[in-house]
Amino acid sequence: MKHTDRDTFDKVRSHIQELVFVPEAAPVFGASMENSLKMAVMSLEAYRGAGSVAIEEAVHKMSVLKGSVFTRMFNLVTPKEPLAVICHGDFWINNMLFRYKDDVPEEVMFVDLQVARYASPSTDILHFLSTSIEPEVATNYHEELIAAYHESLCETLTRLAPTAPSVTLKQITDEMEDHALYGLLMGFLLLPAVTAEEKMVNREFLESAVDTLSPKYYQRLCDLVLDFYDRGYI
Numbered sequence: 001m002k003h004t005d006r007d008t009f010d011k012v013r014s015h016i017q018e019l020v021f022v023p024e025a026a027p028v029f030g031a032s033m034e035n036s037l038k039m040a041v042m043s044l045e046a047y048r049g050a051g052s053v054a055i056e057e058a059v060h061k062m063s064v065l066k067g068s069v070f071t072r073m074f075n076l077v078t079p080k081e082p083l084a085v086i087c088h089g090d091f092w093i094n095n096m097l098f099r100y101k102d103d104v105p106e107e108v109m110f111v112d113l114q115v116a117r118y119a120s121p122s123t124d125i126l127h128f129l130s131t132s133i134e135p136e137v138a139t140n141y142h143e144e145l146i147a148a149y150h151e152s153l154c155e156t157l158t159r160l161a162p163t164a165p166s167v168t169l170k171q172i173t174d175e176m177e178d179h180a181l182y183g184l185l186m187g188f189l190l191l192p193a194v195t196a197e198e199k200m201v202n203r204e205f206l207e208s209a210v211d212t213l214s215p216k217y218y219q220r221l222c223d224l225v226l227d228f229y230d231r232g233y234i
Contacts, residue, residue: 037062040062044058126183135219194220
């Protein structure tokens with residue numbers, strides 16, 4: 001629609017406003033983001049004893065972020081052309097419904113669109129990769145996953161907007177590198193809930209999660225940070 005019916009697209013876009021990273025949310029949600037960063041840094045510091053230079057460097061770089069997380073996230077979701085699109089905004093596994101036939105996935109539907117935003121597509125991609133797939137998949141199949149996304153994007157553009165400018169794989173990977181911090185910080189925020197063991201996850205749980213984190217959280221956190229470090233994102 002952005003390339004085939006710009007007037008209609010602009011009307012739709014005018015109704016989509018950032019709802020999460022806005023100044024009014026800074027006192028409460030900003031504190032949650034800062035707490036999740038603090039929790040991640042404290043957890044990673046335990047790995048320093050293992051002699052991991054990567055973890056030590058990551059801890060140092062992330063410590064510098066303290067006090068500026070919300071502002072940085074605000075800047076990362078600010079749309080920049082030409083690749084800005086309407087994003088889901090909360091793109092993780094709990095907002096996906098799968099339909100199976102004979103134990104084979106047949107269709108997927110995305111739900112909970114209440115925080116949709118106009119931003120870089122990499123924000124949704126990074127959000128998903130950081131929170132919703134197993135670490136070994138993220139590490140071993142990262143390039144294949146991004147290539148599959150790019151292939152599907154190109155096929156869809158050819159079918160629905162054949163006159164739209166082409167999008168290269170390098171443009172997508174550059175966007176991901178530029179917005180990598182968004183994925184990392186959303187991972188810090190959501191991993192306590194993603195890895196919780198048989199708990200009712202609510203605001204109270206997230207705020208007290210430092211006392212109830214599962215062993216899986218520590219492993220997923222370490223895997224996430226090392227993967228981002230190895231890719232030069234940190």
